[in-house]
Amino acid sequence: MRILLADLHMQQKRETSLKVRVRRDTDVVLIASHSTPLRNRWRQGLQRRFAVSEATRWAGLRDRITHLKPAVVLLDVSLPGRGKLSRIATIIQSVPQIKIILLSQSPQDREGLLALRLGARGYCHGIQATPLMRRIIEKVRSGEVWIARKLVTMVLEEVASLSAGHGQGSRRDFSPGQSDLTFREREVAKLLVTGATNKEIAMELSLSEKTVKGHMTALFRKLGVRSRLRLALLLSQFVGSSRRSAPDGEVRRVAGIQ
Amino acid sequence: MADRRGNDRRAGVRRLRRERGIQVVGEAQNSTEVRAAVDLKPRVLVLDVELGSDGLTLLRIVRRTAPRTKVLILADRRSEASLLNVLFAGARGYLERAAVQRFLPRAVRVVDAGETWVPRRLVSRITDQLVGLNARD
Numbered sequence: 001m002r003i004l005l006a007d008l009h010m011q012q013k014r015e016t017s018l019k020v021r022v023r024r025d026t027d028v029v030l031i032a033s034h035s036t037p038l039r040n041r042w043r044q045g046l047q048r049r050f051a052v053s054e055a056t057r058w059a060g061l062r063d064r065i066t067h068l069k070p071a072v073v074l075l076d077v078s079l080p081g082r083g084k085l086s087r088i089a090t091i092i093q094s095v096p097q098i099k100i101i102l103l104s105q106s107p108q109d110r111e112g113l114l115a116l117r118l119g120a121r122g123y124c125h126g127i128q129a130t131p132l133m134r135r136i137i138e139k140v141r142s143g144e145v146w147i148a149r150k151l152v153t154m155v156l157e158e159v160a161s162l163s164a165g166h167g168q169g170s171r172r173d174f175s176p177g178q179s180d181l182t183f184r185e186r187e188v189a190k191l192l193v194t195g196a197t198n199k200e201i202a203m204e205l206s207l208s209e210k211t212v213k214g215h216m217t218a219l220f221r222k223l224g225v226r227s228r229l230r231l232a233l234l235l236s237q238f239v240g241s242s243r244r245s246a247p248d249g250e251v252r253r254v255a256g257i258q
Numbered sequence: 259m260a261d262r263r264g265n266d267r268r269a270g271v272r273r274l275r276r277e278r279g280i281q282v283v284g285e286a287q288n289s290t291e292v293r294a295a296v297d298l299k300p301r302v303l304v305l306d307v308e309l310g311s312d313g314l315t316l317l318r319i320v321r322r323t324a325p326r327t328k329v330l331i332l333a334d335r336r337s338e339a340s341l342l343n344v345l346f347a348g349a350r351g352y353l354e355r356a357a358v359q360r361f362l363p364r365a366v367r368v369v370d371a372g373e374t375w376v377p378r379r380l381v382s383r384i385t386d387q388l389v390g391l392n393a394r395d
Binding site: 113116117119121139143144145146147149150152153155156158159160163 | 345346368372373374375376378379381382384385387388389
């Protein structure tokens with residue numbers, strides 16, 4: 001009798017854990033924000049349809065996402081910090097398929113443009129009616145990009161003006177805004193992405209290390225990043241789309257960045 | 259309203275005529291009629307992308323001869339590959355035929371207001387272009 005009861009007990013336990021397993025097959029949505037009311041609101045609206053996870057800080061977020069592999073991330077722009085949006089490039093670099101929807105309490109066009117350039121899949125106001133939020137997540141999850149209509153116009157204008165800078169038919173060229181970087185800066189950038197050190201770049205381009213460092217500083221300034229690693233990460237996204245741009249015709253992994 | 263498919267064209271016109279604030283000033287079913295129609299200086303031209311031998315060329319001509327006229331392109335679902343070409347040739351909007359009854363008046367108003375009308379489903383085609391380019395800020 002005892003054995004029978006124990007058996008039944010085990011079976012119930014198994015069934016419960018099976019239920020949990022079924023729930024985990026549901027798409028995971030990670031909600032990342034400092035704000036508790038905001039997280040609560042999103043979680044309450046989404047937990048029926050999705051398996052909701054939360055994050056409250058920027059530190060460790062990339063690792064969290066790498067392990068959790070959520071279908072979609074709702075990321076409050078205040079988490080990387082206003083003006084530090086380029087930080088999300090590190091996440092997208094680590095988990096290239098990740099779909100990040102950036103949410104802002106006061107959406108701004110320039111910020112939205114930057115978000116898209118960095119690889120975000122959505123940019124909109126943090127407060128949405130719950131059915132709409134669910135819809136946004138589902139659409140983004142299925143591969144769409146979600147932005148305000150006005151932003152679509154801006155994206156078009158941006159693409160058009162940047163393409164004009166590159167000339168006909170070379171829209172997919174890796175070279176960052178030719179109208180803004182000097183020839184040397186572009187050369188340095190291309191080598192940086194292949195993992196070269198300053199010394200190696202200097203040798204390759206027959207320049208002094210000091211000169212290379214000067215170009216590096218200019219690159220940081222012009223591209224709005226503050227470190228070599230961030231610069232490499234930002235640029236390396238574009239190398240993938242244009243393999244012919246690496247100096248020796250093949251793309252080497254970004255490695256050994258000091 | 260420029261559409262070589264008569265039934266669709268008439269249905270589109272009827273749909274627009276039901277709207278307050280929208281006045282249909284002309285119809286066209288071939289490129290000659292389109293060029294005549296733009297002389298009327300409509301604020302918006304709804305243009306079938308397959309009209310004439312080359313809808314894109316016609317679009318560019320319209321943009322040159324009537325720069326103030328905003329063009330909303332009408333296309334079959336099959337033609338979605340040309341969304342970017344259409345937008346870069348100067349159209350302000352891209353509307354699929356299947357969406358006409360539901361969205362034509364709204365698309366016309368949005369385009370008239372200076373915004374862009376594209377199927378939400380296709381927005382990623384435009385933003386994908388952006389990710390491949392770097393920029394100043």
